[in-house]
Amino acid sequence: MRHEKLLGTNRIEIYVEETVPRYSDPLFRAHFRMTRASFQDLLELIGPHTEVKNISLERRTLACLWYVSNQETFRNVVDRFGMSKGSLRYYLMNFCRTMTSEDILPRQITWPRKEEYRAIAEQNAVKYGFPGAIGCLDGTYIPIPGPRDFRDSYICRKGFPAFHLQGVCDNKLKFLDVFAAYPGSVHDSRVFKNSPIANLLANEPLPEEYHLLGDSAYALLTYLLVPYRDNGHLTADEKRYNSVHSSTRVDIERCFGLLKGRFRKLKYLDMRNVREIPLVIVTCCVLHNFVINRESFVDEDIDVDGTDTEGTTGTSPSEHQSGVNKRQ
Incomplete structure (x- = not known):
């Protein structure tokens, strides 16, 4: 038939x-x-x-x-x-x-082993010039209709109901970690603070020479380096740091753009059951890695409109002195 x-x-x-x-x-x-x-x-x-x-x-x-x-x-x-x-x-x-089961997800989205840190960091240093970076961190919005109950808590800063997706990616645009558990009204820094990867890095810190890169929505930590706040008085070195940091961290924005360019339902996920929404979002992330492991992609596959990362709003996160010293 x-x-x-x-x-x-x-x-x-x-x-x-x-x-x-x-x-x-x-x-x-x-x-x-x-x-x-x-x-x-x-x-x-x-x-x-x-x-x-x-x-x-x-x-x-x-x-x-x-x-x-x-x-x-x-x-x-x-x-x-x-x-x-x-x-x-x-x-x-x-x-x-x-x-998203334990039989499949951990084999498709994997955090690098300690012996792999050096190779990843060297690839980033050669490609962008930023030393010690093993991944880039950010969050993005997945628009949804919004549940009937507590709908206001899902309204993101852009004014529409959304679910929050946090991701860490490498320079091949593969996800190293994903986390989808919070509504769109929750700020990136709070999502990260309560995510499993933050707990992992707190209990098993990265070696001192390695770190993730995030935007200024996040707190400055020894394992998470963010840009200098531009107060109009940055030194030439601080401006160069921000420039190279930005050109390296753009990988996570391209990763989200590739994800939404491939799995276009994430541009508007017309589901109201908030228990099922994270399953669909993470499934798309698993499929994203599954395809990257087998196929190449071109820039045309990346949805430039899908790179709607949260940016910085509200109170600036704290800067831990150990992170300040390392960045300097």
Whole structure:
């Protein structure tokens, strides 16, 4: 049996047997954000952790990928893949729980081992000129309709309801850590303070010569270096520090832009169940790393409008003296 849809000027065919849809490779990647070979690898990854159902694993997975990769409504995705709304929601949540399970997530989003710090820092130093950086930290907003209860707490500084996604990435735009647990009204610095990665770095500090880079929304720490505040009296060295810091830290903005360029549902995640929203967000981050490990990307894949990092507002975070000494 074959299900056909018209998509602009392109006729595409969705086979509902056990076979993968027979798109041309460029069209397959355009709609599902990965090549056919990567899709086969994804099926092999999730297959052992997925229960058998009447609808094939391929079709279920393609429906989930289509949902997170495009901005179509839930109803349109249901019609496209010939299943009920209840079925799609069930398969989507199962897919997200599988991708964020302890069997898969820790293998796709991994914090570097101590013996890897030096190589990462040297790559950043050669590429940008900033020594000792092993990752870049920032937060971004994922727009949502907003829940019916406590909706005001989800209104971000830009005036719309959103969920907060915190990420740490390397110079290959791979996530080293992600954290999605707070509504959009919560400031970056508070999200970081209460995140697992902050707890990890507090209990297992980075060697003194290594650090993360963050913008001035964060407190200055020995393991998190931020720019000098521009009070109009910065020295030439401080201005150069800020310039190189900024050119290095832009990787996290490009990482978020690539994430939202690939998984466009994150431009507006039309879900109201706040318990399920983090599952979908983190699933997209896992898929982001999964694809980067197998495929290259070009700058055109990066959504420049998706780099809506929070920036600095409100009271400036504190500067710990140990961080001040290290930065100096």
